[in-house]
Amino acid sequence: MLESEHRTLYKKIHDQPLFKGTSNDEFTGLIAECELKYFQSSEKIIYFKTAEEGLFLILEGSAEVFIENNKGLSVLLEVLQEGEMIGFSHIAHYLGETVHPLDKHRLELEIMEDSFGLQIPASVIKKRLLDDSVREFILRKMAIRLGNVYASLGEQVKLGDEWGESEPFVRRAQDLMSSPAITIHIDASVEEIANLMIEHSISSVMVVDDANKLVGLVTEKDLVQRVIASGRTLPLKARDIMTKKLYTVSQNAYYYEVLSTFYKYGVKHLPVVEGESLVGVLTFHNLLSKRDRGSMGVLNTIEISSYGDLPIVREAIYDVLSNLIQDEISTIHTLEIITRLYDRLARHCVKLAVQSLESQGKGLPPVPFSWYQMGSGARGEQFMVTDQDHFLVYADSTNKNERKRSDKYFSLLGEEIVRHLEKAGYARCAGKMMSNEAIWRGSLSDWQNRLQTWAIKATDEHILLGYNFLSFRFLYGQSALNEHFKRMVQDQLKSSQTFLYYMALKEKDHPVPQFNESFFSLFRGKEKREMIDIKLHALFPLHHCLQILGVIKNVMGDKPLQLIEGLVDKKELSAEFADDIRHAYEVALSARIQMSWQKHLRGEKITTEIKFASIRRWQRAELKTMLDTVHSLQSRLLAKL
Missing domain, CATH: 2.60.120.10 (Jelly Rolls)
Structure with a gap:
């Protein structure tokens, strides 16, 4: 330090x-x-x-x-x-x-x-x-x-009487909040704020201006840090110590939306609004005390599961997914919730894999390591368990003996991770893009050499590997090693412009189909007439274009929505076009989820093909607009060649 x-x-x-x-x-x-x-x-x-x-x-x-x-x-x-x-x-x-x-x-x-x-x-x-x-x-x-x-305790007893063992998924912020919210004027003194908190036994106060408009909030933490700890002796008012950057939720926001907001922004107090009017306040503790037992029970199921229990976890997550779909929660938000659960499951599998090797007498990791997901899991799109896509990175060794020991250990760990994920329901990747394969694990130096090889020999196979690799997301291990790895990847790709050029050329060979009179001619086949593959013709081109533009602008290792935000910050995308891309992304994901989930319920094979005869006119119009937007994104990338 x-x-x-x-x-x-x-x-x-x-x-x-x-x-x-x-x-x-x-x-x-x-x-x-x-x-x-x-x-x-x-x-x-x-x-x-x-x-x-x-x-x-x-x-x-x-x-x-x-x-x-x-x-x-x-x-x-x-x-x-x-x-x-x-x-x-x-x-x-x-x-x-x-x-x-x-x-x-x-x-x-x-x-x-x-x-x-x-x-x-x-x-x-x-x-x-x-x-x-x-x-x-x-x-x-x-x-x-x-x-x-x-x-x-009182809330749990009340919920037990009211709901029994059922799943109250449909509760909204207005059902959970404290109302009315306790407010104080922006020019109120610190003493007034403290007395108000004591009087009402609360840990935060909403700050309003002369027009009774919400302008900030003061918490106990603000009082301690900005008054007591700072040692300031000047008369202080609410405006001097309040938190001005506010995150709010609508009174109609679902429980899951509120919980995600708390986690996303790391706050513990959320004003609840109706339009521009303050109608209540939620605290993180308040939300947890009123949580539904089913969804939180999934977290418990994950955390306490052993190797033999892993199949149960998948079914528990599917139960949550079923209710989210039934309650018509937005696609993006549904995936945020489910991704958090899958992330916990994946981390738990890696942790169990490490413990398994230790119990077998293989010891603990000899050097720091990081584990990454690729594919739909990394992009936060995995609403149902699919096949495995992941890789391992570990620190370089100081001598040959240590290097030999590290290689042997992480070879075993890669296999253990695959075994545990398979037990949880993740099929082994047909393309063997998993950390039990030598090509998908290695030290920092190994990975640097690997990226150099891909760049020098830009074969179709290496380009495919590059596409899959660029969707990586850090999920488990040492954060410091992850930062080192990301910097190395960024530096390596900066000097690999030819490789990026060939990746972009691949997009030129696979143009996004446009919805016009000749549209169906692109898909004529004996059993595929008037069909579109939402994954192949929309999501893959969108991801590939964002990945390549992200690397060019030094924005990488993020989910698609974060990549879009990063490209807007880098002036690569306009705010208006970015909104169009976000909408297209949600349309494509929504179509994929709804279709796949219905096939899952019917026990049919999951595919990503949509038959136009089976959807309504307005859905076709949405798909047309979505494909036009992805085509425009692809054209923007190709214009850079």
């Missing part, structure tokens, strides 16, 4: 209410008993093995908190963000009020992004509890937590 980072973290610790006000010598002594830890994204931590572990404080980053009982069942409790901590349930033990600590449950933290955390042991907590200000701080935190527990 750099010295500047070290100082910044220690200042954050000293500014925490647990340590604030201590002298430098006293603080140095206390911090020497604590343990500062760095955690990588997706890393899991078992907490509360013993009461002596004390409190755990997130200094930077965020983590999901699960509670696990003695039967091994996990339930998502909350999301910890910067400045928040867990471990208050043992305070009574530290104060001597209980002889034995709580030992019925333990907590598991899953790191959501690279994070720094501080473990504050019981020995430090006991010393600091002698300070009245610390006791008051802990009392306040415990009172809030107790209130949340009772609210959550």
Whole structure:
């Protein structure tokens, strides 16, 4: 860690209410008993093995908190963000009020992004509890937590009576929000804000202007960071400390849309609006306390599943998908939700694969590694499990013996990953684009040489490999290695313009069909008359064009919608044309999902072909507009040749 980072973290610790006000010598002594830890994204931590572990404080980053009982069942409790901590349930033990600590449950933290955390042991907590200000701080935190527990318990009992074991998928923000929202004027003082929060037992206040228009919000975190921790003495008003960049949800937004917004933006308070009017507020805890048991149960099913249980997970995800389709949730949002579940399943399979090798006596990974998905899974389009597309990257070794050991280990790991994914329902790729194949795993140097070979020998096979590779998305492993890998790929592709040229030429050989009088002549065949393959004639050209334009503009490794945003930022696409592409993408995906799902329900073979005689006139018009847009995107790419 750099010295500047070290100082910044220690200042954050000293500014925490647990340590604030201590002298430098006293603080140095206390911090020497604590343990500062760095955690990588997706890393899991078992907490509360013993009461002596004390409190755990997130200094930077965020983590999901699960509670696990003695039967091994996990339930998502909350999301910890910067400045928040867990471990208050043992305070009574530290104060001597209980002889034995709580030992019925333990907590598991899953790191959501690279994070720094501080473990504050019981020995430090006991010393600091002698300070009245610390006791008051802990009392306040415990009172809030107790209130949340009772609210959550009451809500679950109510839902149990109302819904039983059914799936209340159709609840919307207006059914979940607190209303009316507590508001305060933009010129209100900090004291007024704090008193209002205490009066209503809330953790956030909506800020409005003279026209009663929502302009910001103030949370407890804002008060701590921008008032207390900053040490500012000037009279402060709401406008000085409020969070101005707001994310809102419509009162008609489905539960899933709200949950995705919380996760996407990392916020814990969401104003609920009707048009431009503020009608309520949702907190992340509020949403979790009112969650439907079925959808959250899928997460639990994934997290606790063993190798033998993996087939059950797929069926659980299909149940969620069925309800989303039935409730007519938008295609893009449906895929966001399902992709999150599939991502968790894939990560879990990799984790189980690593554990399997360890249990076989093969040890742990000898060097850091990263695992990537390709194809529809990487693009976030995998609404049903298909075949496998993935690869492995691992760090270079310092000597031949270490290199030999790494190659052997990751060869075994690649096979274990394929085996676990196959158990979960993912068929082995017919083209063998999987990390158990030597061509789809290797060290950083191996991958650099591989990309150079593809570029120098731009054969049809290498171009096909390039198309599949360029859709990669990092899913598991070390974030630092992933960043190194992405930089290497970007640098390599910058010097491979000829390869990109040949990739673009392939698009010229496969033009997107246009919907005109001669349209059907392109598809005349004995059994394929008046048909279009939505994947071959729309989605593939769209993806290929975005991939190539993305590489040219140094935007890569993202899902299609993110690629479109990146190309707009780089001035490659106009905002208007980007909107057209987004709409075309959703039309194509919607057609594919609806058609494939109906075939799945009927037990028919899944295909991506659409027979025009089976769809309505307005659907044909949508497909025509969609194909015209993809054709325009393809023409834009070809114009660059």
